[in-house]
Amino acid sequence: MQCPKCLRDQFELEKPCPKCGFQIDPGRLVELGHLQWLLGQMTEWGEINIDAAPVSRLKEIYTSRLRDMQVAMGLRLPSFTVEEAANAWVELAHLELLFEKVEEWRAAGYFNEEMGSQDPVRTQRARADELRQRLDEYPRPEFPQKDKDRLKTVSFLLDHIDLLASREWFKSKKEIEKAIAPLMAVMLEVMADNQPE
Ligand SMILES: [Zn+2]
Incomplete structure (x- = not known):
């Protein structure tokens, strides 16, 4: 698989990335994958007959959760004040x-x-x-x-x-x-x- 940080191929779950040293508890990586999948799904919700407002609110919540997780994992820099x-x-x-x-x-x-x-x-x-x-x-x-x-x-x-x-x-x-x-x-x-x- 690809290293989630430097995107180099041949990243192995149990080992640090040979290029950037990134390492993560595999459970956290699965969680991250779920969140990304969910957010991907939400972009398609516009096509079904659901109110746009709650969908966009949900998107906000999960986007912010994804950001927090990426910051905690060292995949993203923290937001500015x-x-x-x-x-x-x-x-x-x-x-x-x-x-x-x-x-x-x-x-x-x-x-x-x-x-x-x-x-x-x-x-x-x-x-x-x-x-x-x-x-x-x-x-x-x-x-x-x-x-x-x-x-x-x-x-x-x-x-x-x-x-x-x-x-x-x-x-x-x-x-x-x-x-x-x-x-x-x-x-x-x-x-x-x-x-x-
Ligand atoms: Zn890497």
């Missing part, structure tokens, strides 16, 4: 914008060809996955667009341009300047708007 979540949403929004920019820069041919199809933001994507998992229970807020937030976003992106430049992702200085230019424009615009009269 409300305060942590507020910061994590901002971080995630920044990261997602960075991923969009990276696609733009790649499409515009700013990156060194020898980097091929490698991903310049692989670790950032792993971080974003972690954030999404831990934010799973929280609704996504509107991303604030006050001037202060726009400046923070710009400086986040500029830092990452620096980072990618130091790893020689960009073809030349010219491409770095092209990537920076629209961000500087936003920064100047915000600063001009806030100029004291």
Whole structure:
């Protein structure tokens, strides 16, 4: 079977996973399987003639039970607290914008060809996955667009341009300047708007 943690094949119930060391009481794994099966069934309940409200309430209850079990088994990171979540949403929004920019820069041919199809933001994507998992229970807020937030976003992106430049992702200085230019424009615009009269 597959290791429930790292998904490597040839996981044996009675032994720790040879790749990630995951080990679990087989009874707990059966319980986990039942919960996952039940939740899978519930998605089909919409097709039978049952009220949607109680079904969705049941889904909530069992989803939260599944999450707790996965956290206890070390298969999932615990959810953020409300305060942590507020910061994590901002971080995630920044990261997602960075991923969009990276696609733009790649499409515009700013990156060194020898980097091929490698991903310049692989670790950032792993971080974003972690954030999404831990934010799973929280609704996504509107991303604030006050001037202060726009400046923070710009400086986040500029830092990452620096980072990618130091790893020689960009073809030349010219491409770095092209990537920076629209961000500087936003920064100047915000600063001009806030100029004291
Ligand atoms: Zn494993």
